[in-house]
Amino acid sequence: MKLILILGDQLSLNIPSLQLASDDDVILMCEVRSEATYVKHHKKKIAFVFSAMRHFAESLRQSGHIVRYTKYTDPENAGSLYDEVARAIADLRATEVIVTEPGEYRLLAEMQGWAERLGVQVQILEDTRFLASHQEFKDWAQGRKQIRMEYFYREMRRKYSVLVDHGGPIGGAWNYDSENRSPPKEGLQVPAPFQDRLDPVTTEVLTLVAEKFPSHFGDLEPFPYAVTQAAALEALRQFVRERLALFGTYQDAMVEGEPWMFHSHIALYLNVGLLEPLECIRAAEQAYHDGHAPLNAVEGFIRQILGWREYVRGIYWLKMPAYKEENYFGASRALPDFYWDGVTQMNCLRQCVLETKQNAYAHHIQRLMVLGNFALLAGIDPQEVNEWYLLVYADAYEWVELPNVHGMVLFADGGVLGSKPYAASGAYIKKMSNYCESCSYKVSAKNGAKACPFNYLYWDFMTRNDGKLRGNPRLGFVYKTLDRMSDEKRNAVSADAARFFTALENHEKV
Ligand code: FAD
Ligand code: DLZ
Ligand code: SF4
DSSP states (O other), X not given: OEEEEOOTTOOOTTOHHHHTOOTTOEXXXXXXXXXXXXXXXXXXXXXXXXXXXXXXXXXXXXXTOEEEEEOTTXXXXXXXXHHHHHHHHHHHTOOEEEEEOOSSHHHHHHHTTHHHHHTXXXXXXOOTTSSSOHHHHHHHHTTOSXXXXXXXXXXXXHHHTOSEEXXXXXXXXXXXXXXXXXXXXXXXXXOOOOOOOOOHHHHHHHHHHHHXXXXXXXXXXXXXXXXXHHHHHHHHHHHXXXXXXXXXXXXXXXXTTOSSTTOOOOHHHHHHXXXXXXXXXXXXXXXXXXXXXXXXXXXXXXXXXXXXXXXXXXXXXXXXXXXXXXXXXXXXXXXXXXXXXXXXXXXXXXXXXXXXXXXSXXXXXXXXXXXXXXXXXXXXXXXXXXXXXXXXXTXXXXXXXXXXXXXXXXXXXXXXXXXXXXXXXXXXXXXXXXXXXXOXXXXXXXXXXXXXXXXXXXXXXXXXXXXXXXXXXXXXXXXXXXXXXXXXXXXXXXXXXXXHHHHXXXXXXX
8 A cells, every 4th residue: 555645835635645545555644843943833723734634534434545644742743744654654554655746955955865765666756736847947948048936927827827818918018016005094994804713623733732832932812714725715805805805005014013014914825725826816817807806906916826936836846955045145143132022112013023023923014014124234144034934924835935035035145036136225114014103213314313224224234235237227226325325324324333342242232
């Protein structure tokens, strides 16, 4: 008989390894210390994965499969995927292992050595739950001087005929991003997010996580997330009904006390397989055709899934393992303590860290333009930033996290993923949020102890990295402004930055 290994982010009935299962084959699922602690994942992320795994195992059993499920606390639990596979082979006399490729390079590299170590055949199948295969992305990228999401996205729109009419984009443009940058309006009403009911399985898992992972980051409760395919579908439908219409307009907006805004909060479901990308895309497209949501919202949402999600995955598998080691700016500063406890006078960072801690979620602009922007400007070591993002978000898996952090946020890849770093001063955060209204710093002040640190850190970053960035055509205006700056202003920038970094190094509350 064959042993079919299903990982915690492979909870889809159409996962290729399941397609090869015969009636007498055994499906193995296991909660293991190695996966739960290779980074110290947020407590909510572990609870989500374990509970969703247990529910998926039960649904497999009900559809007639034989499932061997190792709970975290089982006395025989060997603690790692490899050891659990080895134990199952010995117990069951399995002659072959079948697994769908994992989403992280470290695990794929390990699995490629399993056949030899285990002494049985190990088949590693391609994960077909994505909309572009490895080969397709490789073929698309090959021979291009520069790869850019926008062109890849257009091909994907054509391939799946999404918002396409007679070969061209519906509405006449491929991308409506320019309509998706509205700041929040005073008194904006944000709908309540999806909230699932806790069942006995999730309740048991919450107790387990509280007991076994007390030192991990994050608040375990309240736990609102869906843990079954049916509930994840309900969350998707609620998004389409209640939030999608304003998704585009407020995609980049941030409001204190409103962590969820008009986003979909489905990445965690997509990434473990409770939702499929094409069903999310079609649901949004249908809402457009039914007149429930405007084109800027629907196109914007679809671009994230059909464009960005597939594009970052393509880059990950194309560039790993070297991609992870790149550090274009040679950044080496330690991650500040406030990324863990939110203790900082910078209100934007405090809000984003505290929401991350509470929800294992922050929306894209919080991740990119607040948390990421600071890490970029302050020159934080990419390895430390990567580890932080990989462990704090419930939707984080390296194939999607690394290119976003390393490429989009830190420009550590020197421009493979994007054409310029997303560096911004306090003016951007002021425009797109109300964070500055209750901050100890003054966003209008450019220098001095009370000035918003993003303001002088921005110019210090551009000055520090002059040799690496001046030639970038998209930064021409920045360096023109820098060249016109008086010596007095330049000195003030570097003195403020030096003072700030010293305070950071001394673990003072900045
Ligand atoms: P929405 O804003 O509603 O977007 C819809 C969907 O589009 C998301 O669910 C997601 O599947 C997809 N999507 C949107 N933007 C991206 C993107 N840039 N890359 C890939 N998919 C995207 N996304 C993850 O799934 N896992 C991560 O670990 C992750 N880490 C990130 C780290 C940084 C520094 C940044 C800037 C972005 C990261 N993203 C990550 C992308 C994005 O921020 C999240 O997908 C999104 O915030 C999830 O919330 P949502 O489901 O409400 O998304
Ligand atoms: C994220 C995660 C966690 C916390 N725990 C498990 C686990 O115990 N067992 C398992 O099979 N998978 C888990 N996962 C998901 C894996 O880390 C994921 O499959 C790999 O990182 C590859 O994407
Ligand atoms: Fe953030 Fe600066 Fe605004 Fe304070 S003033 S919230 S630090 S951008």
